[in-house]
Amino acid sequence: MIKNLPIFKALEHDRWVRPFLRQYKKSLIVAIFLGIMTYVAGAGLMFTSGYLISKAATKPENILLIYVPIVLTRAFGIARPTFRYLERLVSHNWVLKMTSKLRKRLYDSLEQDAVFFNSKYQLGDILGLLSDDVSHIQNLYLRSIFPMLVSWGLYAIIVIGLGVISPLMGLWMLLVFGLIIFAIPIWSVLVNGARQVYRKQLQDELYVDLTDNVMGVSDWVLSGRGNEYLDLHVNNQEKLLKVHLKMAKFERLRDLCLQLLYLLGIISLIVWGAATFGGHPSAATNWIAAFVLAVFPVVDALAQLPGAAQETNVYQDSLVRLNNLPETKKSQSQKIELAAPYKLELDQVRYTYPGQSKEILQGISLEIDQGEKLAILGKSGSGKSTLASLLRGDRIPTAGSIKLNGISTSEFGDQMPDYIAVINQTPYLFNTTIANNLRLGNEEASDEQLWDALERVGLKQMIEKLPNKLETMVQEAGLRFSGGERHRLALARVLLKNSPIVLLDEPTVGLDPITEQAVINTIMGQLADKSLIWITHHLQGIDLMDRVIFLEDGELTMQGSPKELWDSQERFRQLKKADQGL
Known part of the structure; x- marks a missing residue:
């Protein structure tokens, strides 16, 4: 199902982005690892904090039951921003290296045909190529691919970790978080992604029309068709507004479904914790608080997936357009030496x-x-x-x-x-x-x-x-x-x-x-x-x-x-x- 999504079809024959995945593979792996560790540290901080708060409210049998969580809370509290900072450095360095080479390649591709470029593309298209497409590729990684890979890593940790303690609970989390990580984003791509593509098409048409017609506004006025141009522009704006409202309505429904799934996961942990540790009421309270609070940082990692997934349709358009550009010609390797007379x-x-x-x-x-x-x-x-x-x-x-x-x-x-x-x-x-x-x-x-x-x-x-x-x-x-x-x-x-x-x-x-x-x-x-x-x-x-x-x-x-x-x-x-x- 995932392979049939438009973005994956566009990446299948891509010659602009995929080469950089191989070239900077180590940096990509490090960035994903640091991203996972950021949320692991966040979950660890909430887990130990929840346990510590609830345990401190009761009479501890041993001072170590308080001291160890205090040390772990401090450790996770320091680790979380440290991992976050390192992840930003590595991921942004990776992406900026890639996009700098993409911009050079884009320039080389256009420069070899620069003399007649205006005869093949409209002004709005040229501006779109230069200002949007490379930025879209950058966002594809920072806002879609990185969060997706990090969420998959967290998903594996959650399912395996709970599965070791309770196989049945591990399978249940496999289903609940699977709906959050896979089903909701795919639903967003299939429903709202198409609307987003249509919205971008309308925006591009408005941009090109505005660019071309403002330059030729005197022709509209002299021909007595000024009102016709205004009506055309207003109609396109109304179409754009309708699409925007439909997208907003769907996003509200999608977010409600997400919140209900999060609530289901939290309630499941409370019930499971009570059943697993119910023999010791005080201990049950401590562990329930720990497990439930640990879920909230993970929710932050997963909440951005549906929006990021539906944006991939816009990135797909940029990938297709970049791959349709001519291949860069290899520069002359052998110097040509001519002698006078020149004919x-x-x-x-x-x-x-x-x-x-x-x-x-x-x-x-x-x-x-x-x-x-x-x-x-x-x-x-x-x-x-x-x-x-x-x-x-x-x-x-x-x-x-x-x-x-x-x-x-x-x-x-x-x-x-x-x-x-x-x-x-x-x-x-x-x-x-x-x-x-x-x-x-x-x-x-x-x-x-x-x-x-x-x-x-x-x-x-x-x-x-x-x-x-x-x-x-x-x-x-x-x-x-x-x-x-x-x-x-x-x-x-x-x-x-x-x-x-x-x-x-x-x-x-x-x-x-x-x-x-x-x-x-x-x-x-x-x-x-x-x-x-x-x-x-x-x-x-x-x-x-x-x-x-x-x-x-x-x-x-x-x-x-x-x-x-x-x-x-x-x-x-x-x-x-x-x-x-x-």
Whole structure:
């Protein structure tokens, strides 16, 4: 029955969590042992305290009958918090080790597909993956698996301990506590677990809808459908409230059943104690008090099981989603060493996104020689960005090949920046110092090299005037600097990296014409000895390029030098005049 529960089915083929059970098996065993001993010490404390209190109320036959329980009470009183503290240290250390590696694995899995991740997942799904799933795995252990294993250990101790004294009482406790440990949690999973899954689905839908629709709220308003959106949101909230009320009603019924079972167990111990020790009224009182009080700490261990069990349905969703992520590719073990001249060759390159039928690139063949300045033009959706990702090796062509000096670009992995550097539309600067941002290009760069790179991009004088100079904080996303300054800092990073090929992916979008031309002049001047691949959708600075190609619907429709295209292609002349506002 237990193996048929959803969480166990999810764990059966799991490749994210189960490996850590084997890797940290010893720590897990120690944590479970310490957890059991915590409740054993608690039960021992209540047992000896109950015996001591009742025994002290009568005239003891021997002082040892009082002194020994006093010593045991102190010992158990010290042992309980000690075991508890050690259990928390071991279990949390175990879980934090596991989740830190899970987060790294999650990042590696997403990072290898980061360029096109947004095209495959909605924003709400991405946030859910990053913020919820690993935390759910952590809670699966701390709030479900650990308490479950500890309760099983206590169950065995209770049944065996009472069975040694009285086999019949041992069998009765086997039944009563079996209902508490197994039957009630399974009932919770089957009834309330399904409702909890439905509640989480509603919450996820609300989150995704809220994320997407708030970003597009202007579209709702402009289309006159604002009330429709509000009604949709209110209806989903009402569904969520109904599920919550049903769950609360069931939990009250379940807790009542638990309390009745606890009461049955306590009454059973009282009756059994009276029957077993009834021949000695004073002794009967002492032992009954001891056994009954010892049950209460055990109740604390078992009370959390039903709630923890029903939560496993939520954890199951996270397990399934994590296991559906792509396997992390093994990093390149052998370093690739290339020598100049560097030549990129595209041979009949075709590409179709996974799960789609439309071919984005259709048989592109191209050669880019050392030092050549190539512009790739085309409107949005023509395949420019896809081609850029293929050139960087982030994607593998559906057909054909892209090779740098005879080696497929997809084989370079983390070594690709050594040969192809990138300046994007919005260069990202981290919330750290200018020096740290620049050293992303070269970790070993000296301050003199940093100043030289800044001088080459025209930022040295401006940064020298700042109070902290190179130690000035950039602020998140580089908001301290203007768009043109951010592009120049990104160029300085590329200069420090000294890659032979530089890919410019719409590097001047969003800049005013004067700043744009200044950035273009700086880029062309400082990268004169590099191979340049400039992806753009307009023709500002196009005359500085050696060759221009046009992409349209994934095909090459025009190519040649700017002068050749001006002389032979009417369409090129019209586009250039339109771009210049003529």
